[in-house]
Amino acid sequence: MEHALILGASGLVGGHCLKFLLQNDTFGHVTALVRRDIPENTLSVHPKLTWLPFDFKDPAAYETLPATDAxxxxxxxxxNRLHRHRELLEVDCHYPLRVARRAASTGARHFAIVTSSGISRYSPLFYCRVKARVERELAELPFTSLHLFQPSLLLGERSDPHPLQAWWGRVLTPAAPWFRGPLGRFRPVAAEAVGFAMVHTALRPEPGVGRIPSHQIQELFARHAHETESLRGTSFAREP
Ligand SMILES: NC(=O)c1ccc[n+]([C@@H]2O[C@H](COP(=O)([O-])OP(=O)(O)OC[C@H]3O[C@@H](n4cnc5c(N)ncnc54)[C@H](OP(=O)(O)O)[C@@H]3O)[C@@H](O)[C@H]2O)c1
Structure with missing residues (x-):
């Protein structure tokens, strides 16, 4: 049985990813790094799960992380904080890379991360350049398999939705005709589908670097949706 480490389990995609990790028998133990205390409630308790309070800002803390497989x-x-470039660089690039370096050096074989559609090192948008950078630097680490999930707009229930997100969600519906063909990679996708795809593709990962765009995430989820039926309505994300 494998040991999985998850970062961002209190978030929208992370909550779904955690749910699928806990459900899957391949993973016998799941450690979730969190920066705040997890309130004691039935949703945050599971025999396979350890919530590990973690100071992401402390470089020395990374040396204490347990060895994991994935x-x-x-x-x-x-x-609402994307304009804070220094923080964005830390959270979306430096923190994942520090965890990844530690994981690679302690024997992890697989790394999966959510980046974004439309990213490029030459993008005028700082966010897109940061996401492209984290992908590039992760690809240099000696994982057997690296999966880069590149969703477009994420759909799902948020406790504090950003007004722009809610508006985009209404305008950019996945069924819109312009999201066919090459533009499929910009199709909005359910956060649950991303969480599912991350776990499903980790079970028998192809060696090397795999990029999984929005439409492929959705297709994968649709093909295997029946596997998730028993889980609907369950969430292990932290309550607000
Ligand atoms: N939103 C979209 O439409 C969209 C589209 C494409 C790609 N993405 C990408 O998809 C990924 C997941 O998005 P999401 O909507 O699921 O995110 P989310 O719900 O906002 O969750 C973000 C997670 O990151 C953690 N986090 C944030 N700031 C942190 C910090 N300073 N230190 C430690 N942890 C921190 C949060 O922990 P706390 O609970 O402690 O805050 C939470 O667990 C992100 O990388 C995002 O850029 C999003």
Missing amino acids: VFCCLGQPL
């Missing part, structure tokens, strides 16, 4: 990174600066 890492699932769903960290991200909230939408």
Whole structure:
């Protein structure tokens, strides 16, 4: 049985990813790094799960991380703070890379991370350049398999939705005709589908670097949706 490490389990995608990790028998133990205390409630308790309070800002803390087989990174600066470039660089690039370096050096074989669609080192948007950078630097680490999930707009229930996100969600519906063909990679996708795809593709990962765009995440989820039926309505994300 494998040991999984998850970052960002209190977030939207991370909550779903955690749910699928706990459900899957391949993973016998799941450690979730969190920066705040987890309130004691039935949703945050599971025999396979250890919540590990962690100071992401302390470089020395990374040396204390347990050895794991696979890492699932769903960290991200909230939408309403994307203009804080220094924080964004820390949360979306430096923190994942520090965890990844430690994991690679202690024997982890697989690393999965949520980045974004439309990213490029030449993008005028800082966010897109940061996401491209984290992908590039992760690809240099000696994981057997690295999966880069590149969703477009994430759909799902948020306790504190950003007004722009809610508006985009209404305008950019996944069924819109312009999201066919090459533009499929910009199709909005359910956060649950991303969490599912991260776990599902980790069970028998292809060696090397795999990029999984929005439409492929959705297709994968649709093909295997029946596997998730028993889990609907369950969430292990932290309550607000
Ligand atoms: N929103 C979109 O439409 C969209 C589209 C494409 C890609 N993405 C990317 O998808 C990923 C997941 O997005 P999401 O919407 O699921 O994110 P989310 O719900 O905002 O969750 C973000 C997670 O990161 C953690 N985090 C944030 N700032 C942190 C900090 N300074 N130190 C430690 N942990 C921190 C949060 O922990 P706390 O609970 O402690 O705050 C939370 O667990 C992100 O990388 C995002 O950039 C998002």
